[in-house]
Amino acid sequence: MTDRREPVVLVTGVTGQVGAELLLRLRNDIRAVGVDRNQLDLSDLGQIRRVISDVCPSIILNAAAYTAVDQAESDQSKAMRINGEAPGVLAEEARRIGALLVHYSTDYVFDGTKDGAYDETDLPNPLNVYGATKLAGERAIAQVGGAWAVLRTSWVYGMHGKNFLLTMLRLAQQKSELSVVADQFGAPTWSRTIAEMTARMLEQPSGGLAAAREAWIDRSGVYHLTTAGATSWAGFAQAIFAHAGLSAPPTVLPISTDQYPTPARRPHNSRLSNAKLTEVFGIRPPQWDDELGRCLTVLRAAREGR
Known part of the structure; x- marks a missing residue:
């Protein structure tokens, strides 16, 4: 059993894009305990309670999720258990031990029909199972109450795992032309940027991370947390190739959503307003483009062993 007097941050999903960056960002500030799917399976609600009782954290950062958007259409039960039910159990345990719960959600809770950027007061209306399960998780946390924050982000990419950035870099070595959807818009957001902004949110109270829970009682709620600006998937691809400095980048051929059918429908507008966060x-x-350049600089240095 962890000494309750020692502030501890429990980070779930540490093999994922956001979880890995959170653990990296926090490890020098406070004792951070990271768990992966083998150590904490969110589909096992009893295990959630056992792990939290054992670690007894001051803050829980839930970066774990069922993220296979298209697969969720045919795997609704598992997606709902992990994305919809598990966050409610995390919230119950956090409230029981007096911890702060920070949970990551998605732009896919919206249907994409709004003309401008969505803010936190806009009514969610998910188009797919993944979005519906993530919305269920948000609502489960809010119903439990306590000290909590739901951070909605969008178009997450990073230096490992499966994501658009790495897919484009791989395909650029194989193809001279790439057809990419150009009528969906959002803010590509580096997982490290998410971790850095999360840490800044938690560090603001006097006393640092250890005092965050009390300060969050009055701040609990939903927040949008993405990079600034927006682009299309096609624009994102073009920016990747430009920042990567490829000698012979592939030509990006803009296509419509209808020309690239997927099992799960995607919103055309995934832009989220960060005004409340500010x-x-x-x-x-x-800005999303600045962070993309920073990410590719770090990725290039890592691959070159610098």
Whole structure:
């Protein structure tokens, strides 16, 4: 049993894009305990309670999720258990031990029909099973109450795992032309940027991370947390190739959503307003294109062993 007097942050999903970056960002500030799917399977609700009782964290950062958007259409039960039910259990345990729960959600809770950027007061209306299960998780946390934050983000990419950035870099070595959807819009958001902004949110109270839970009682709620600006998937691909400095980048051929059918419907507009994040925490997210350039610089250095 962890000494309750020692502040501990429990990070779930540490083999995923956001979880890995959270653990990296927090490890020098406070004791962070990272768990992967083998150590904490969110489909096992009893295991959630056992792990939290054992670790007894001050803060829980839930970066684990069922993220296979298309597969969720035919695997609804498992997706709902992990994305919809498990967050409610995490919230119950967090409230029981007096911990702060930070949970990551998605732009896919919206249907994409709004003309401008979505804010936290807009009514969710998910188009697919994945979005519906993530919305269920948000609502389960809010119903439990306590000290909590749901952070909605979008178009997450990073230096490992399966994501659009790495797919485009791989395909660029294989193809001279790539057809990419050009009528869906959002803010590509580096997983490290998410971790850095999360840490800034938690570090604001006097006393640092250890005091975050009490400060969050009045700040509990849903927040949008993405990079600033927006582009299409086709624009994202073009920016990747430009920042990567490829000698012979593939030509990006813009196509419509209808020309690239998928099992799960995607919203055409995934833009999220970060105004509430700025108002409450004074955090102004960086531009998506700047962060993409920073990510590719770090990725290039890592691959070159520097």
